[in-house]
Amino acid sequence: MSVIFSTKQKHPLGKRRCAFCTNQMKHIDYKDIRTLKYFIDGFQRIKPRYYSGVCLRHQKVLSNAIKRSREMALIPFVNKYKA
Amino acid sequence: MVKVKTTTSEKVEAGNSSLYELMLILNPDLRESEVKKKLKELVEMIEKAGGRVTEEDFWGRRKLTYRLKKYNEGIYMVYNLELPNVFLKEFKEHLRIEKEVVRSMILKLPAGHTYTKYDLDKPIEESERKEKTKRYPSRNENISIKHNSTIIAPKKKAEEVKEAMPTEEPKKKEKTAKDKKAEPKKEEKEIDESELDKKLDAIIGGEDFNL
Numbered sequence: 539m540s541v542i543f544s545t546k547q548k549h550p551l552g553k554r555r556c557a558f559c560t561n562q563m564k565h566i567d568y569k570d571i572r573t574l575k576y577f578i579d580g581f582q583r584i585k586p587r588y589y590s591g592v593c594l595r596h597q598k599v600l601s602n603a604i605k606r607s608r609e610m611a612l613i614p615f616v617n618k619y620k621a
Numbered sequence: 622m623v624k625v626k627t628t629t630s631e632k633v634e635a636g637n638s639s640l641y642e643l644m645l646i647l648n649p650d651l652r653e654s655e656v657k658k659k660l661k662e663l664v665e666m667i668e669k670a671g672g673r674v675t676e677e678d679f680w681g682r683r684k685l686t687y688r689l690k691k692y693n694e695g696i697y698m699v700y701n702l703e704l705p706n707v708f709l710k711e712f713k714e715h716l717r718i719e720k721e722v723v724r725s726m727i728l729k730l731p732a733g734h735t736y737t738k739y740d741l742d743k744p745i746e747e748s749e750r751k752e753k754t755k756r757y758p759s760r761n762e763n764i765s766i767k768h769n770s771t772i773i774a775p776k777k778k779a780e781e782v783k784e785a786m787p788t789e790e791p792k793k794k795e796k797t798a799k800d801k802k803a804e805p806k807k808e809e810k811e812i813d814e815s816e817l818d819k820k821l822d823a824i825i826g827g828e829d830f831n832l
Contacts (some may be wrong), residue, residue, distance in 0.1 A: 550686050565731055569644075569699070597660055610644055611695065612741075614686035 555594035568598050568606035571613060578604065580586070582614050638672070640703045645716075646695035646723040649682060652822050656696055659721055666715070670708040676701035676736045683741075689723050691711040701736055 542604050557576075558566065566573075577592065577600055584604055587597050607613045625810035665673055679827060689695065704712065709727070716725040 557782040559627070561706070567739075570737075570740050572739065572743070595783075606726070606728070610646065610724065611687055611689055615676075 543583055556591060557595055558596040559593055563596075566596070566603045567605040568610070569612070570603075571607060574600075574604055574607060574613065578613065624704040638703050640675070640734070641702045641704055641709075642728045642730050643702055645698045645700075646685075646689065646727055647698065648721045648723055648726070649692055649694040649696055650698065651721060652825065653818060654822055658678045660698060667702060667704065667708075670712070672708060673703040675703060675737070678738060681743075695723055698715060701730070716796045813818070 568574075577590050579585055584601055587594065592600060604613060608615055634698060646721075647659065651659065668672065676698040676699075680699065683697050685695050713727060716722050716727075724775055
């Protein structure tokens with residue numbers, strides 16, 4: 539699968555498209571960490587829609603997938619505390 | 622009371638079976654042979670109840686992103702199962718009680734699902750990063766790409782295209798040759814580790830060995 543994701547705001551707001559719609563992905567897998575990581579913050583929080591450009595339908599599926607992979611310890615809930 | 626019982630049993634019988642995905646995290650202190658034994662037991666239990674294993678994927682040892690039951694590592698295993706609906710509740714309870722299962726999750730699969738394997742720890746390659754810049758090029762980049770790109774080549778005459786094609790092929794060959802050189806080294810290391818593991822298991826896993 540050569541799926542391209544980019545969440546950087548290179549396009550103006552109106553022209554940005556949902557990355558999942560352009561790749562025609564209906565089902566987002568919780569095991570696919572590499573794609574999920576594009577939609578996670580530096581603080582390991584789910585990126586809001588106005589930042590990543592994901593459409594509402596996919597954002598709901600995506601957030602479910604991220605939460606599931608968190609539950610199985612594939613993605614952290616928060617960053618590790620370093621003293 | 623009797624009426625209620627009959628209704629529930631009828632519902633369960635009518636439901637038959639459906640597809641699920643099961644992910645397990647096993648205790649990292651288990652040896653290879655013990656892991657195999659534990660998984661065999663589980664599969665046998667599923668098949669006794671009338672279920673079926675459609676897909677297996679052994680991920681092996683992985684670092685956990687946070688501590689689970691005082692473990693920093695876990696042995697991951699993914700199954701795609703066809704389970705009878707009667708059995709599901711019992712099976713979940715069994716996994717919860719099982720000592721060696723650190724955590725488990727069962728999901729219902731969507732219709733027409735096909736299992737795909739992912740390279741989880743594979744770093745993002747430079748080629749993918751370049752593709753990103755191609756997709757949303759800036760003005761300066763756009764001009765540079767036009768000169769080298771093959772997409773614009775078909776617009777030129779057929780002779781020029783023929784000249785352009787053979788120059789690209791040797792580059793690909795070089796890349797593949799480099800990959801081949803790089804691969805065997807990794808394999809040797811893996812083999813060594815796996816052999817060591819087997820030997821250690823043979824030594825420690827013997828019945829004569831007592832601590």
